[in-house]
Amino acid sequence: MEFEEIVHRCFRCGYCKFTEDYHDFNCPPYLKFGLDTYAAGGRMWLINAWLNHGIETSKHYAEILYLCNTCGNCKEHCVFTFKEDLLNIFEAAKAELVEKGLVPPAVKDYLQGILVNGNPYKEPQHKRGRWAEGTDIQPFSGQEFLFYVGDVGSYDEPGKKMAGSVGTILPKAGLSIGILGSKEKCDGNDVKALGETGLFAKLAEENIRLFKEIGVKKIITLDPHAYNAFTKEYPKLGGKFKVWHYTQVLAMLIKGKKIPLPGYKVKVTYHDPCYLGRHNAIYNDPREVLRSIPGLILVEMNRNRKNSLCCGGGGGNFMTDVSGLGKDSSSRIRAREASETGAEFLAVACPICYKMLDEAVKEEGLEEKIKVKDIAEIVNQAILR
Amino acid sequence: MRDVYNALVEIVGEEYVSFRKEELYFYARDPGLMPAHEPDYVVAPETTEEVQKIVKLANREKIPIVPMGAGMALTGLIIPLKGGIVIDMKRMRRILEVNEKARYAIVEGGTSQGALKSYLDRNYPNLRHSIPDAPPTVTIAANVVIHGQGRLTQQYGFNSDMVSGLEVVLPTGEICKIGSCSMSPSWFSKGPTLPDLSGLFLGWLGTTGIMTKVGLKLYPKKKMRDVELFVTDREDLIPEILFRLTHTEMVEDITAWFQPKPIIFQGNHHVTLYITGDTDEELEFKRKMVWDSVKEFRDNKDGGFMWILPAMKPTFLDMPQRSVTTFADVKKGGGFEYSGPIALIEKYPVLARKLVELGTKFKVAYSGMARVIGRSHAMMFGIAFTFNRADPDMMERVRKALHEGITFAFDQGGIPWKPTAEEQKMAMERMDPNTLKLMKMIKENLDPNGIMNPGNWEVN
Ligand SMILES: Cc1cc2nc3c(=O)[nH]c(=O)nc-3n(C[C@H](O)[C@H](O)[C@H](O)COP(=O)(O)OP(=O)(O)OC[C@H]3O[C@@H](n4cnc5c(N)ncnc54)[C@H](O)[C@@H]3O)c2cc1C
Numbered sequence: 001m002e003f004e005e006i007v008h009r010c011f012r013c014g015y016c017k018f019t020e021d022y023h024d025f026n027c028p029p030y031l032k033f034g035l036d037t038y039a040a041g042g043r044m045w046l047i048n049a050w051l052n053h054g055i056e057t058s059k060h061y062a063e064i065l066y067l068c069n070t071c072g073n074c075k076e077h078c079v080f081t082f083k084e085d086l087l088n089i090f091e092a093a094k095a096e097l098v099e100k101g102l103v104p105p106a107v108k109d110y111l112q113g114i115l116v117n118g119n120p121y122k123e124p125q126h127k128r129g130r131w132a133e134g135t136d137i138q139p140f141s142g143q144e145f146l147f148y149v150g151d152v153g154s155y156d157e158p159g160k161k162m163a164g165s166v167g168t169i170l171p172k173a174g175l176s177i178g179i180l181g182s183k184e185k186c187d188g189n190d191v192k193a194l195g196e197t198g199l200f201a202k203l204a205e206e207n208i209r210l211f212k213e214i215g216v217k218k219i220i221t222l223d224p225h226a227y228n229a230f231t232k233e234y235p236k237l238g239g240k241f242k243v244w245h246y247t248q249v250l251a252m253l254i255k256g257k258k259i260p261l262p263g264y265k266v267k268v269t270y271h272d273p274c275y276l277g278r279h280n281a282i283y284n285d286p287r288e289v290l291r292s293i294p295g296l297i298l299v300e301m302n303r304n305r306k307n308s309l310c311c312g313g314g315g316g317n318f319m320t321d322v323s324g325l326g327k328d329s330s331s332r333i334r335a336r337e338a339s340e341t342g343a344e345f346l347a348v349a350c351p352i353c354y355k356m357l358d359e360a361v362k363e364e365g366l367e368e369k370i371k372v373k374d375i376a377e378i379v380n381q382a383i384l385r
Numbered sequence: 386m387r388d389v390y391n392a393l394v395e396i397v398g399e400e401y402v403s404f405r406k407e408e409l410y411f412y413a414r415d416p417g418l419m420p421a422h423e424p425d426y427v428v429a430p431e432t433t434e435e436v437q438k439i440v441k442l443a444n445r446e447k448i449p450i451v452p453m454g455a456g457m458a459l460t461g462l463i464i465p466l467k468g469g470i471v472i473d474m475k476r477m478r479r480i481l482e483v484n485e486k487a488r489y490a491i492v493e494g495g496t497s498q499g500a501l502k503s504y505l506d507r508n509y510p511n512l513r514h515s516i517p518d519a520p521p522t523v524t525i526a527a528n529v530v531i532h533g534q535g536r537l538t539q540q541y542g543f544n545s546d547m548v549s550g551l552e553v554v555l556p557t558g559e560i561c562k563i564g565s566c567s568m569s570p571s572w573f574s575k576g577p578t579l580p581d582l583s584g585l586f587l588g589w590l591g592t593t594g595i596m597t598k599v600g601l602k603l604y605p606k607k608k609m610r611d612v613e614l615f616v617t618d619r620e621d622l623i624p625e626i627l628f629r630l631t632h633t634e635m636v637e638d639i640t641a642w643f644q645p646k647p648i649i650f651q652g653n654h655h656v657t658l659y660i661t662g663d664t665d666e667e668l669e670f671k672r673k674m675v676w677d678s679v680k681e682f683r684d685n686k687d688g689g690f691m692w693i694l695p696a697m698k699p700t701f702l703d704m705p706q707r708s709v710t711t712f713a714d715v716k717k718g719g720g721f722e723y724s725g726p727i728a729l730i731e732k733y734p735v736l737a738r739k740l741v742e743l744g745t746k747f748k749v750a751y752s753g754m755a756r757v758i759g760r761s762h763a764m765m766f767g768i769a770f771t772f773n774r775a776d777p778d779m780m781e782r783v784r785k786a787l788h789e790g791i792t793f794a795f796d797q798g799g800i801p802w803k804p805t806a807e808e809q810k811m812a813m814e815r816m817d818p819n820t821l822k823l824m825k826m827i828k829e830n831l832d833p834n835g836i837m838n839p840g841n842w843e844v845n
Contacts, residue, residue: 011416055407055410
């Protein structure tokens with residue numbers, strides 16, 4: 001297995017379970033299941049055991065590996081020099097399971113959906129661009145920017161709403177921007193995180209080929225997961241594009257006075273998506289967008305920025321649902337935390353977080369107190385007031 | 386087998402019980418060097434009542450139970466030597482109360498040191514507890530169960546001396562309050578002026594009951610904190626230096642340490658001492674007292690204060706000190722174990738020389754660290770070795786080095802701290818027979834079925 005020379009070096013000390021100031025545990029599966037095997041140290045020791053024939057591959061072993069949300073809290077807080085490779089190790093261990101065909105059924109289903117239908121929802125390709133109906137956004141035909149929406153933004157209700165909000169603002173602000181619609185394909189970020197490196201390479205190569213063919217140079221992504229794949233993985237395969245997350249673009253447009261922002265008196269708390277925050281250190285742009293709305297009060301949750309608690313949807317879990325909800329699921333803990341700030345809106349910047357937290361707010365019965373809103377949606381609402 | 390599993394599921398819910406291979410593998414070992422032994426079940430309760438039910442079940446079925454915190458004592462104390470149920474306490478992690486004016490906190494039996502520190506920092510910035518340098522996941526209950534030491538040990542003694550009350554599930558399942566809380570809503574005393582029953586649990590390595598709540602004394606936290614580093618190449622002077630420093634009564638934590646790497650530390654003994662103050666004046670006054678106390682050594686050119694690079698200060702001021710944990714990967718092998726005999730400070734020079742000798746003899750990387758306990762009343766002398774977990778030969782050499790080290794420390798009049806099962810036997814062989822008899826009486830009376838962490842403090 002790749003990285004196998006590192007695995008035995010984990011001391012299972014548990015720094016990786018915590019936030020930086022040790023306020024609470026911050027590893028989603030560990031929070032939910034409460035046994036050390038579910039935390040990063042547990043995974044490291046089990047992978048090492050598997051490598052050394054201390055345990056065999058099993059349903060439970062696979063479950064433990066696939067429960068990881070790839071949120072990166074462990075990588076952020078581990079005290080050892082190999083911390084940078086923690087997620088790579090988990091990915092490599094999952095790749096071994098993929099190789100042997102031993103992944104949990106839900107994961108298999110997810111991957112097959114992408115392989116056969118091009119998306120995990122198993123929806124037809126022609127439905128991809130439907131979210132754009134009613135917006136001014138046009139199909140890509142050499143515009144300056146490609147707006148890449150991704151699977152969740154294309155097919156999932158909260159994601160479509162979010163894509164619609166971004167797709168409404170950006171053309172209005174005068175940006176030359178187009179979408180791929182039915183030509184768009186899965187970015188593959190989570191496919192890679194699930195250990196299906198072959199499928200990831202195929203998706204990435206196809207996307208890169210298409211982007212090059214149609215002259216894409218600059219990309220704006222809806223989804224931080226796509227942003228991560230395009231900025232970190234695609235360049236390794238020859239796909240070098242200029243990439244922004246839409247919150248970065250909104251911040252620039254607002255700074256350049258391209259978006260008029262009337263006052264909007266509302267209290268908001270912001271949830272950092274893992275693939276925007278911890279994975280790519282973009283903490284300020286989304287906050288700047290919110291702060292630039294006159295009258296909007298931004299309050300922080302206890303865990304924020306690099307200590308943010310994952311919504312529980314990363315690593316494919318928003319679809320594969322290996323862990324399920326339950327009161328100790330990180331999405332529900334997060335919904336409670338957000339509500340405790342007294343905010344009326346829980347602002348998100350990722351369609352997966354949107355889906356997970358929206359559901360969690362409902363499960364917690366907090367709909368009357370707090371609403372999940374994407375940042376672009378909040379900006380749109382401010383504009384319309 | 387299935388019956389016990391079903392009964393455990395009934396008590397804590399399916400998610401928190403396991404007898405699957407993966408959990409049995411993990412909970413069969415700690416990160417130290419003791420041989421693994423699998424439990425039959427692992428269970429993670431959330432309430433005292435759940436713990437009580439598990440204990441009653443274990444009594445009925447005569448199955449061993451092993452309470453576990455973070456498993457970071459490193460000496461195999463949570464390895465279920467005779468199988469049975471490992472009770473992972475970390476889901477019981479609520480901080481139940483802080484009495485600011487009486488300066489104590491009440492926490493659940495699986496609350497971590499890190500969480501209490503963070504809670505106090507956020508909510509009671511003028512209070513602190515005696516945090517050890519162990520990783521922040523380690524639990525407060527386990528630390529007092531093993532008589533740990535922390536950042537305030539030089540001032541206030543062992544961390545177990547700072548306990549201000551206990552709730553314990555006895556080996557037979559009764560829930561028992563210990564100290565002032567046994568008759569009052571307040572948790573200000575673990576015993577005095579009542580008969581001090583806390584001694585039935587502190588130091589017993591989980592063999593006499595399971596702590597489900599711990600009252601812990603808190604102490605003033607000054608606004609400022611700084612560190613000084615006194616360096617000498619003469620280990621024989623360390624006891625006197627520590628004696629003089631403790632005489633000032635101006636210092637918080639004091640540790641003396643030596644290590645061969647990196648090169649800037651080689652050949653020297655370092656005394657790290659922390660001073661605190663609410664104002665610059667207070668801090669500077671203390672600093673002056675400290676400097677004056679060791680003036681003679683400075684004048685004689687036997688030692689001096691080392692200028693700490695600003696870049697190094699955060700490492701020293703870190704609580705817990707992360708760099709202590711990273712010692713585990715010095716050999717790129719994720720392994721670290723230490724014996725920590727408690728001995729007189731006058732034994733520092735012989736113990737230090739012995740540790741260097743062991744490092745050479747067994748070709749293993751060492752680190753020596755002595756934490757002062759009380760006003761030079763004693764010290765914990767850490768005989769620490771790092772090892773590569775993928776190198777069985779190195780692991781065996783470390784085992785031998787530790788064995789020789791602890792035997793030497795006993796010969797020097799030391800007593801064991803968080804001893805392995807083998808070190809417990811060695812200690813009991815040296816103990817007064819009547820002391821042993823008393824221990825046996827206590828254990829047999831408290832735990833008639835012998836189910837509590839068996840294999841530890843087992844008096845034959
Ligand atoms: C890098 C490093 C640095 C360290 N520095 C220090 C230090 O500065 N000071 C110090 O004191 N220690 C130190 N230690 C040692 C040790 O980690 C700590 O003492 C720690 O507090 C042990 O807690 P734990 O939760 O890991 O205990 P565990 O190993 O889980 O348990 C220890 C013992 O307590 C028993 N136990 C656990 N919970 C309960 C309960 N609720 N009721 C009854 N019995 C229970 C167990 O059965 C076992 O016998 C260090 C360790 C490491 C690895």
